[in-house]
Amino acid sequence: MTESDTEVKAVTEKKTKERQFKGLSLTERKQQRREKLIEAGIEAYGTHGFFSVTVKDICNEAKLTERYFYESFKKSENLFQTIFLQLIDQLQQNVMQAIMQASADPKKMIEAGLNALLTTLKNNPRMARIIYVDAMLVQELHNQATIHETMSRFDRMIQAFVMLMMPHINRSESEISFVSTGLNGYVTQIAIRWVMSGFKQSKEEVLSSCSIVFLALLESFSENSSAAKM
Structure with a gap:
C-alpha cells in the first residue's frame, strides 16, 4: 500500500x-x-x-x-449578531431581486424595490423587530461597527440602484454616494417607526411615503441632466 x-x-x-x-x-x-x-x-x-x-x-x-x-x-451578543447579519442578507437579496426583475422603467424599479423591503418586513415581524428595533440598541453591534457596515452596504446598494436607473446621470460619484446615504437614512427611519408601531399604517401608505423622495430625486436629476445637454 x-x-x-x-x-x-x-x-x-x-x-x-x-x-x-x-x-x-x-x-x-x-x-x-x-x-x-x-x-x-x-x-x-x-x-x-x-x-x-x-x-x-x-x-x-x-x-x-x-x-x-x-x-x-461565546455569549448572547454573538448569536444575535449572527442572526442580524443573516437576516440583513435575506432582506437585501429580496430587494435586489425585486429590482432586477422589474421593468426598465425607473418608477417601476423604485416601487418594486421598496415594496419588496416593506413586504418582507411585514411578512416577517420577527425579522423586522431584530433589524429595526433591537439591533439599534445592542451596543456590541455598534462597538464592532456591524451597524455601520450594514448601513454602508445599503448605501452602496442604493448608489448602484441610482446608477442603474440613470446610467447617464451628470453627477459626481461622491455626490451620488452622499445622496444614497441620505435616501438610506430616510427609508430606515420610516421603517423603524412603522415596525415600532406594530405596522399600524397600511403598507401602501408607507410605500407612498418612502417613494416620494426617490421620485423627487429622479425628477431632479433628470431635469438637471436634460439642462446639461442643452
Whole structure:
C-alpha cells in the first residue's frame, strides 16, 4: 500500500468513526445544533426582544443544553449578531431581486424595490423587530461597527440602484454616494417607526411615503441632466 493509499484510508476511517448518530458526523451534528440555536434566537429575540431573552431561554426554545450553546457562541451578543447579519442578507437579496426583475422603467424599479423591503418586513415581524428595533440598541453591534457596515452596504446598494436607473446621470460619484446615504437614512427611519408601531399604517401608505423622495430625486436629476445637454 502506498503512502497516498494510507492517507486516504486514514481519512475514510476517521469519517466513518465520526458517523455515529443518525448518519451524521460530529461536524454535521455541531452545524445542525448551531442552526437550531439560530432558529431559536430568531423566534425568541424577534418575539420578546434581545434584552428580555437569556441563554437559557434560547436553549429551551432550541431544546438543547447550555453546553451546546457555548459550543457555537461565546455569549448572547454573538448569536444575535449572527442572526442580524443573516437576516440583513435575506432582506437585501429580496430587494435586489425585486429590482432586477422589474421593468426598465425607473418608477417601476423604485416601487418594486421598496415594496419588496416593506413586504418582507411585514411578512416577517420577527425579522423586522431584530433589524429595526433591537439591533439599534445592542451596543456590541455598534462597538464592532456591524451597524455601520450594514448601513454602508445599503448605501452602496442604493448608489448602484441610482446608477442603474440613470446610467447617464451628470453627477459626481461622491455626490451620488452622499445622496444614497441620505435616501438610506430616510427609508430606515420610516421603517423603524412603522415596525415600532406594530405596522399600524397600511403598507401602501408607507410605500407612498418612502417613494416620494426617490421620485423627487429622479425628477431632479433628470431635469438637471436634460439642462446639461442643452
